[in-house]
Amino acid sequence: MTTQFQIRNDFPLLSQEVNGNPLVYLDSAASSLTPQTVIDRITRYYSQEHSNVHRGIHRLSQNATDAYESTRDEVQRFINAKSRNEIVFTYGTTDSINLLAATLGSQVQSGDTILITEMEHHANIVPWQEITWKTGAELAFIPMDSNGDLDLDVMKDLLRNRRVKILALVHISNSLGTVNPVEEIIQIAHENGTLVMIDAAQSAPHMPLDVQKIDCDFLVFSAHKVCGPTGFGILYGKEELLNSLPPYRSGGSMIEKVELTESTYQSSPFRFETGTPPIASGIAFSESIAYYKTLGWEWITRTEHELFAYAENRLKSISGLKLIGSPQKRAAVLPFVLEGIHGMDAGMVLDKKGFALRTGHHCTQPVLRHFSIASSIRASFMFYNTKEEIDRFIVAIEETKAFFT
Amino acid sequence: MSAIEMSAIEQKEKELIQEFARYPDWESKYKHLIQIGEKTSHLSEDQKTESNLVRGCQSQVWLIADLDGDMVQYQADSDAAITRGLVALLTRFYSGVKPAEILQHQPNFLNDIGLSQHLSPTRSNGLLAMIRQIKIYALAFQSKLSARN
Numbered sequence: 001m002t003t004q005f006q007i008r009n010d011f012p013l014l015s016q017e018v019n020g021n022p023l024v025y026l027d028s029a030a031s032s033l034t035p036q037t038v039i040d041r042i043t044r045y046y047s048q049e050h051s052n053v054h055r056g057i058h059r060l061s062q063n064a065t066d067a068y069e070s071t072r073d074e075v076q077r078f079i080n081a082k083s084r085n086e087i088v089f090t091y092g093t094t095d096s097i098n099l100l101a102a103t104l105g106s107q108v109q110s111g112d113t114i115l116i117t118e119m120e121h122h123a124n125i126v127p128w129q130e131i132t133w134k135t136g137a138e139l140a141f142i143p144m145d146s147n148g149d150l151d152l153d154v155m156k157d158l159l160r161n162r163r164v165k166i167l168a169l170v171h172i173s174n175s176l177g178t179v180n181p182v183e184e185i186i187q188i189a190h191e192n193g194t195l196v197m198i199d200a201a202q203s204a205p206h207m208p209l210d211v212q213k214i215d216c217d218f219l220v221f222s223a224h225k226v227c228g229p230t231g232f233g234i235l236y237g238k239e240e241l242l243n244s245l246p247p248y249r250s251g252g253s254m255i256e257k258v259e260l261t262e263s264t265y266q267s268s269p270f271r272f273e274t275g276t277p278p279i280a281s282g283i284a285f286s287e288s289i290a291y292y293k294t295l296g297w298e299w300i301t302r303t304e305h306e307l308f309a310y311a312e313n314r315l316k317s318i319s320g321l322k323l324i325g326s327p328q329k330r331a332a333v334l335p336f337v338l339e340g341i342h343g344m345d346a347g348m349v350l351d352k353k354g355f356a357l358r359t360g361h362h363c364t365q366p367v368l369r370h371f372s373i374a375s376s377i378r379a380s381f382m383f384y385n386t387k388e389e390i391d392r393f394i395v396a397i398e399e400t401k402a403f404f405t
Numbered sequence: 406m407s408a409i410e411m412s413a414i415e416q417k418e419k420e421l422i423q424e425f426a427r428y429p430d431w432e433s434k435y436k437h438l439i440q441i442g443e444k445t446s447h448l449s450e451d452q453k454t455e456s457n458l459v460r461g462c463q464s465q466v467w468l469i470a471d472l473d474g475d476m477v478q479y480q481a482d483s484d485a486a487i488t489r490g491l492v493a494l495l496t497r498f499y500s501g502v503k504p505a506e507i508l509q510h511q512p513n514f515l516n517d518i519g520l521s522q523h524l525s526p527t528r529s530n531g532l533l534a535m536i537r538q539i540k541i542y543a544l545a546f547q548s549k550l551s552a553r554n
Contacts, residue, residue: 341486342485342486344464345488352431352435359463360463374465374484404486
């Protein structure tokens with residue numbers, strides 16, 4: 001039986017103090033903490049195994065390549081992809097979306113529509129905006145209601161009445177915590193011949209993903225939000241779709257044959273992977289997945305569900321605290337405002353008390369405008385957080401209120 | 406350097422460091438900043454325009470400047486209390502100073518009063534962005550003054 005006490009020992013950063021107070025890390029939605037096994041794997045790679053991948057015939061390079069490529073197999077199983085060729089390594093979620101926007105975007109024409117939602121992270125807005133500027137395609141948005149849920153009726157109209165090439169939407173909103181019904185949405189989109197990309201940056205750390213079951217065409221996430229290293233991310237795509245896309249970056253490894261005037265390209269995933277990748281991060285991400293396996297999804301989801309419900313109830317009990325939105329299903333993050341106190345002010349005081357939180361617009365300015373808020377406070381939770389930390393958080397919020405009155 | 410040789414801005418710097426020495430812990434320092442912000446006159450709603458907004462701040466910060474003789478006068482406001490204190494501190498510090506002096510000045514006093522942590526270049530409370538905007542105004546006024554002479 002796993003206990004949270006044991007779990008916390010796996011994360012060396014959790015024993016830190018900030019300003020004389022024990023650190024309470026409530027910013028896992030920005031980046032999750034790293035278990036010791038992952039840190040050790042990075043160290044072992046650099047001290048004993050470092051060498052470039054996909055190049056040398058020497059032993060070190062072959063070992064590094066094997067370790068790096070075995071992460072592809074691990075990721076394939078982690079999200080239940082059909083083939084390892086469907087797992088493209090990138091530098092993170094933002095990079096994955098840029099890759100997709102640039103390559104798929106080159107097949108978009110004037111008169112086509114790219115559909116996103118009102119609750120996207122800037123990383124899933126701006127790359128598509130750029131494609132519409134280049135191609136003359138239109139960018140349309142699925143609106144959300146006052147609870148922070150998507151309006152699926154409007155989505156159906158948009159899909160029916162426009163030539164929507166791609167629908168790119170977030171699985172769990174990073175600023176609201178809304179869990180979107182992606183399976184239903186994907187089915188409706190497919191009925192209208194629209195491809196779907198799921199931004200799983202916030203869902204991959206918290207729920208088992210099955211790309212075959214939800215039947216998404218593409219799915220993206222970052223390693224560093226799944227207890228992994230930074231600078232490493234995933235673009236999943238159905239194999240035949242990935243092989244229909246042009247290359248993104250050009251250089252070594254991605255080519256099959258280079259003549260002086262023309263080259264032929266490798267198929268996925270190597271078509272999209274050129275230059276020396278973040279090898280240590282890639283190799284160590286296997287350990288992150290192993291860590292998730294050790295804990296088990298059953299334990300993770302139960303623990304996080306209890307923790308989240310506890311936090312939501314306790315926060316609701318604070319007078320002058322208003323949770324932003326009330327979506328039908330919420331997970332991972334709780335955004336709120338304190339009456340009469342700017343989010344930035346509250347965040348600065350809470351920081352001094354040892355609380356790591358996100359304040360501001362969370363890279364989702366349209367979402368905050370929707371709720372007429374300039375700056376919110378976001379607490380995000382992970383299985384290594386405890387109810388005791390939430391209790392301390394509640395006390396700290398009360399103290400913060402008192403500080404500003 | 407003796408007090409007599411000190412420039413006006415150096416004198417101001419010294420006074421500010423002395424002022425903040427009375428607030429050693431973060432709580433009293435923040436409270437003092439909030440007070441400075443409250444005591445400084447706020448901008449009117451029609452001065453809080455898009456064009457007066459300082460980009461790069463998590464909270465909204467508006468900054469305006471005027472030339473008074475050969476000195477710059479700054480006024481600023483923010484929707485966040487601690488940030489309003491920070492900008493009020495800066496506008497108080499750089500008001501009544503000649504553009505050339507403002508341009509030459511390095512705000513090292515922020516280290517000495519324990520506020521340098523607010524100088525991180527991105528996603529911070531935008532102190533760096535405020536200082537940049539203060540200097541941009543100074544540069545514009547300096548060109549105006551040299552055109553006049």
